[in-house]
Amino acid sequence: MPVSPGAPPVEVRDGSVAIGGRPILRGIDLTVRSGEFLALMGANGSGKSTLVRAITGLLPTTGGGISLFGTPYADFRDWKRVGFVPQRASAASGVPATVWEVVASGRITRRRPFLPLSREDRRAIADAIDVVGLSDSTGLGVSQLSGGQQQRVLIARALAGEPDLLVLDEPTAGVDLGNQRALADALATFKAGGATIVLVAHELGPMAPLIDRAVVMRDGRIAYDGPALDEEDAHGHHHPLAASHDHVPHVGSPLDELGGGR
C-alpha cells in the first residue's frame, strides 16, 4: 500500500453519520496530524463515540469521506496500524481469560491464521503488558481485576498490535486517580514513540499535560477545535456529570463566534 509519509492518520471531510435514519453527526471536519495527541471531549450523547466508531469503521458514514493514513476508507486494509480501545466497562467475557490471553488477542492484527505466535509476537505482548504496569498480573483472570486495571488490560491489548494510531473511547471513566496516572504514563510512553493518539474523555486529569489539541463536540457537531484547554478553563468550577450542563468550554471567545455563526 503506498503510504505518503506525511499523510494524516485521520482525515474526516464534511463527515456525517445517521443511525436508523436519524442524523447524529453533521458536517464534521477533522484532521488529526501525525504524532498528535488529540482529546475529544463533550457532554454525554454529544456524539464522541459515534465519531470514534465512524473513524474506526464500525459505523458507516452517510456523507462526506474519511481517510486513514491518506487512504480513503473504502480502500483501507492496513488495520494493523490502528489500535482501538472500545468504550467498555469490563475486559471480561463469558469464559475466564487471563490478562496475558486478552492482551495477546490484540496481536491478532499481525498474525496469520493457523500459525503459532512468533518470538516477535511474544515480545510485543510482554512489552504492552509492561507499559501498562501489569507485568506482575499476567496470569490473573481479568474478571478478578478492578475496573481501572481492566481498562489497562484493554489498552495493552490495543498496544500489542504496535499500532501507529491509537483510538481510545473513555478509558478513564470510573477509574481512580492512581489508575488514571498509570494510564497516562502508558500513553506518554506510547506517544514518545511517535504515535498518534485520539482520546475520548470527560475529564483529562493526569492526561492533561500530554494533550496537544482538544476538540469539543456538541450535539453532533464540533464546537471547539484548538489548543488544549486547561482544566480550569474547561470546567470553571468543579461539578459532577450534571445532566443539564454540557462540557463545552467556558472560554468566552471561541464559543461566542461559533454560537452565532452556525
Added chain:
Amino acid sequence: MSDFVDLFSLPFMQRALLAALLTGLAAPAIGTFLVQRRLALLGDGIGHVAVTGVAIGLLTNTSPTWTAVVVAILGAVLIEVIRERGHTNGDVALALLFYGGLAGGVLITGLAGQGAARLQEYLFGSLTSITAGDVWFTFGLTVVLLVTTLGLLPQLFAVSSDPDFARVAGLRVRLYNLLIAVLAAVTVTVAMRTVGLLLVSALMVVPVATAQQLARSFRTTIAGAMVVGVLAALGGLLLSAALSFRATVAPGPTIVLLALAMFASTWPIGVWLRRRRRMLSPFASVEVATHTVTDEHPHQHGTDCGHPAVPHADHVDYVHDGHRHAVHGEHYDEH
C-alpha cells in the same frame, strides 16, 4: 460382570464408543465459544431445527443424517442473521426456531408414516443404530471441527470476546460468527446419534461450565471442557450399557446426567477456589495513614501460622478475624 466385558467385543458397542469419544471432544470445543459469546442456548436452537431435517430425510427416504446437516446449517445461519440484523434480542429468534423446528419435525415424521420410535432415535440418541458409515462420518466431521476451532483459536477468541475490537483489528467478524454457527450445526448433527438432538446442547455447555469452575484461563477452560466432555460421553455410555441388563437405559440422558454430576461436584471446589483467590489477591498499596498497634497479641504470625498472608505494598498482612496484621519490629500493626 462378564456380560459387561463381553459388550466390548460387540461391533455396535465399539462403534458407539468411538462415536461418543469424538462427540465428547467436539461438542465442548465449539461450546466454549458459544458460552464466551453468551449464546449458550444456540446449540439447543439448532438441535430443534435439525429435528425437521431428520424428518425430511425420513419422508424422502434419504439419509436423515445428511438432511439434518443441511437443515441444521441453514437454521444456524438464519439464527445468526436474525441475531445480527434484528437489533432487539436474539432470544426471540431462537425461541421461534425452537418451536418451528420441533413442530415441523414431528409433523413431517407423521406424514412420512414413520413411527415415533424412529424419530426417538434421533431425539435421544441410540447406540445400537450407529452404522460403520455413521462412525466415519462422525470421525470426518470431528477432525474438520477440531482443526478449525483449534487452528483458528486466536481469531475465534478475539471475535467472541470483543467483536468491535476484532473488527477494527481487521478481522471479518461476520464471517467468523457464521463459521461458529456452522460449526455448532455440524456438532449438533455429529452428536445426534450419541446424545440425541434434544440433549446435544448439554454436551456443548455443561462441560464448559464445569471447566470454568476450576480454570482461570481460556486455554485451560477449553481443554478442561474437552476432558470433561470425553469422560462424560464415554462414562455415560458405559454406565447405560452396564445398567441396560436390568432396565432400558438410554445413553443420551445418562451422558448428560453424568456431565451434570461432574458440574455439581466441581461447583463447591470452584466456590472455594474463587474465595481463596479473592482472599489472597493483594491489598491496594495505599500508604497507611496512622500507626495503630494491636492490643495483646499472643499469636506469632509466620509463613505457616495458618493465617492467609496477603501481599500489601512491600510486606504482607496476615488476615484473621477481620484484622490485617503486619509485622512491625516486636509488635503487629493494624493495617
